Amino acid sequence: MDLLFSAVTTGVLLGCFYAAVSIGLSVSFGLLDVPQVAHPAFLVLASYAVYFLNEQYELDPLLAGLLITPLLFVLGVVVYRIYYETFERRGSDAAVRGIAFFFGVAFIIEVLIILQFGVDQRSVAASYIGKAWRFGGMRIPLRLLVAFAVASGLTTLLALYLSKTFMGRAIRAVAQDQEAVRLMGANPVRIKQWAFGIATAVLGIAGALLIIVAPVDPTLDRAYIGRTFCVVVMAGLGSMTGTLIAAIILGISETIVLTLFGASWAPAISFALLLGVLAVRPQGLLGRR
Amino acid sequence: MKRGAIAFWAGAALFLALVLVLTQIIGNEYPFFAGYVILQFIVLAVAWSILGGYAGYVNFGTSAFFGVGVYTAVFLVQSIGAPLYLQIAVAAAVGAVLGFAVGLLTLRMQGIFFSIATIALTIIIETSVTNWRDLGGAAGIQIQRPPVTAPFHTYVQLLFFVQALLVVLAVAIARYIQNSWIGRGLQALKDDELAAECTGVPTLRLKVAACVISGALMSAAGAPAAMYLQYADPGSAFNLNYSVSVLAMALIGGSAHWIGPVIGAILLGITQQLLAVTISSEVNVLVLGVMLVLFVVGAPEGIIGIFRKFAAPRAEGKP
Numbered sequence: 282m283d284l285l286f287s288a289v290t291t292g293v294l295l296g297c298f299y300a301a302v303s304i305g306l307s308v309s310f311g312l313l314d315v316p317q318v319a320h321p322a323f324l325v326l327a328s329y330a331v332y333f334l335n336e337q338y339e340l341d342p343l344l345a346g347l348l349i350t351p352l353l354f355v356l357g358v359v360v361y362r363i364y365y366e367t368f369e370r371r372g373s374d375a376a377v378r379g380i381a382f383f384f385g386v387a388f389i390i391e392v393l394i395i396l397q398f399g400v401d402q403r404s405v406a407a408s409y410i411g412k413a414w415r416f417g418g419m420r421i422p423l424r425l426l427v428a429f430a431v432a433s434g435l436t437t438l439l440a441l442y443l444s445k446t447f448m449g450r451a452i453r454a455v456a457q458d459q460e461a462v463r464l465m466g467a468n469p470v471r472i473k474q475w476a477f478g479i480a481t482a483v484l485g486i487a488g489a490l491l492i493i494v495a496p497v498d499p500t501l502d503r504a505y506i507g508r509t510f511c512v513v514v515m516a517g518l519g520s521m522t523g524t525l526i527a528a529i530i531l532g533i534s535e536t537i538v539l540t541l542f543g544a545s546w547a548p549a550i551s552f553a554l555l556l557g558v559l560a561v562r563p564q565g566l567l568g569r570r
Numbered sequence: 571m572k573r574g575a576i577a578f579w580a581g582a583a584l585f586l587a588l589v590l591v592l593t594q595i596i597g598n599e600y601p602f603f604a605g606y607v608i609l610q611f612i613v614l615a616v617a618w619s620i621l622g623g624y625a626g627y628v629n630f631g632t633s634a635f636f637g638v639g640v641y642t643a644v645f646l647v648q649s650i651g652a653p654l655y656l657q658i659a660v661a662a663a664v665g666a667v668l669g670f671a672v673g674l675l676t677l678r679m680q681g682i683f684f685s686i687a688t689i690a691l692t693i694i695i696e697t698s699v700t701n702w703r704d705l706g707g708a709a710g711i712q713i714q715r716p717p718v719t720a721p722f723h724t725y726v727q728l729l730f731f732v733q734a735l736l737v738v739l740a741v742a743i744a745r746y747i748q749n750s751w752i753g754r755g756l757q758a759l760k761d762d763e764l765a766a767e768c769t770g771v772p773t774l775r776l777k778v779a780a781c782v783i784s785g786a787l788m789s790a791a792g793a794p795a796a797m798y799l800q801y802a803d804p805g806s807a808f809n810l811n812y813s814v815s816v817l818a819m820a821l822i823g824g825s826a827h828w829i830g831p832v833i834g835a836i837l838l839g840i841t842q843q844l845l846a847v848t849i850s851s852e853v854n855v856l857v858l859g860v861m862l863v864l865f866v867v868g869a870p871e872g873i874i875g876i877f878r879k880f881a882a883p884r885a886e887g888k889p
Contacts, residue, residue: 380685545700
């Protein structure tokens with residue numbers, strides 16, 4: 282019982298962290314229907330940028346994450362622009378090649394990181410890493426608590442942005458009916474470009490959290506393809522509340538399987554959940570359709 | 571059509587004869603060692619485009635089929651000491667079953683969902699094999715090659731010839747599909763699945779058939795790899811690098827015609843061999859990724875598309 286309680290607590294904390302790394306994909310793939318397979322690769326790239334700043338200038342990882350956010354925004358805008366010009370505008374067959382495009386981009390990023398930093402695991406230094414809090418018999422790493430707090434904040438902020446601000450509502454309008462937005466005299470492509478920029482920009486903080494929670498290696502993005510897509514699909518594409526719930530479900534499932542069967546089964550959990558959701562309830566928990 | 575068929579089979583026979591002669595006159599083992607990989611990628615790329623090129627379902631799970639082929643062979647060697655042809659045959663059968671399962675996935679998933687599901691399948695199978703202690707687990711397993719049979723001098727030469735046979739088989743199947751009603755049906759469902767279904771194309775049966783054939787060929791191509799490396803481990807047998815390489819080869823060559831993936835695999839296969847020897851295997855993947863991205867952005871029909879544009883500008887007149 283104690284073990285289960287501990288697993289669920291860790292699972293919830295881990296889940297909120299998963300929500301933070303998936304929320305960008307929830308916008309780019311969930312709302313904009315862009316097959317962003319390279320999202321986890323961008324995430325790992327952000328982690329390495331944070332690592333670099335932390336190593337060279339001894340910046341706090343979270344501050345470093347905040348610093349690279351504008352760069353990531355520009356990167357997102359550029360990537361969407363290329364995607365739009367070469368695939369989205371050309372129509373039907375383009376979808377197939379769009380997927381291949383992002384898959385290729387993911388591999389390029391992976392290799393560039395390997396060439397620059399090598400294949401070894403990297404981690405950051407900060408005052409809250411390595412310590413732990415005790416609640417009764419339970420020991421919770423402080424790094425996980427920091428990640429939990431920041432992740433919840435980030436997820437809430439983005440959810441508020443999408444529901445309360447003018448631009449956020451415009452993004453959701455584009456997701457619902459692009460033609461209607463065009464008829465209202467707005468340019469859907471510019472809104473989507475902005476949204477994709479935001480979706481990539483949040484990876485700054487998310488990447489910082491990734492390297493705070495655990496050491497990072499260049500091929501980590503492969504595991505996160507499963508986690509992020511599992512969360513976004515289970516959430517029901519584009520639902521922010523759903524993203525949080527789905528991420529917590531994933532976090533708890535992973536922690537429970539980990540305690541019961543051991544770490545060697547860990548990589549399969551998110552993918553198995555994802556397959557299950559796709560097969561049984563493709564529209565997700567809180568689906569649009 | 572008839573004359574084309576004769577030319578094709580004559581070409582295939584010539585190719586096999588050439589391979590056989592080469593194994594007899596070249597004493598050095600390295601050309602076969604390198605050539606084997608290229609032949610293996612030809613089979614994989616041709617098999618990939620049966621589903622990915624004709625039907626438009628982007629399969630990221632090449633490594634799943636490949637790894638299943640490798641581990642079927644490993645299992646058969648470890649348990650009953652099966653000969654090579656049996657390893658390949660059983661691997662093809664297992665690949666076909668897996669392909670059937672993937673075909674059922676297409677029932678509910680299209681586009682990116684299908685692609686992600688195939689990655690998911692890869693990781694799940696890899697994790698299961700990693701946890702299968704009898705097959706070596708994560709550390710991998712050593713395999714002993716049996717003595718080589720005449721007329722070959724080394725086992726690598728034998729494997730080279732076997733893989734060349736698989737190339738002919740794969741290309742013949744792809745060519746048959748492309749020229750028959752199956753290929754036209756797949757083409758129709760690629761353009762518009764709903765419209766195809768409405769006009770009486772049995773889309774589900776065709777998709778499942780394409781998955782089964784493609785899967786069987788990929789696993790068959792993977793089976794000899796166990797003997798080739800004399801070693802197998804889940805991390806490299808199921809490596810996603812196979813998926814991206816094969817995807818790149820098929821798309822760079824052009825996946826609308828069977829010759830496309832063959833050209834792509836030869837071109838990229840040779841480039842990869844050269845880069846791996848001269849620079850490093852990381853740069854190898856980098857070049858592959860960059861070429862993939864450049865081609866899907868700049869030359870969507872691949873090399874055969876570029877060729878067609880110059881050869882028959884009127885036929886491809888549409889933008």
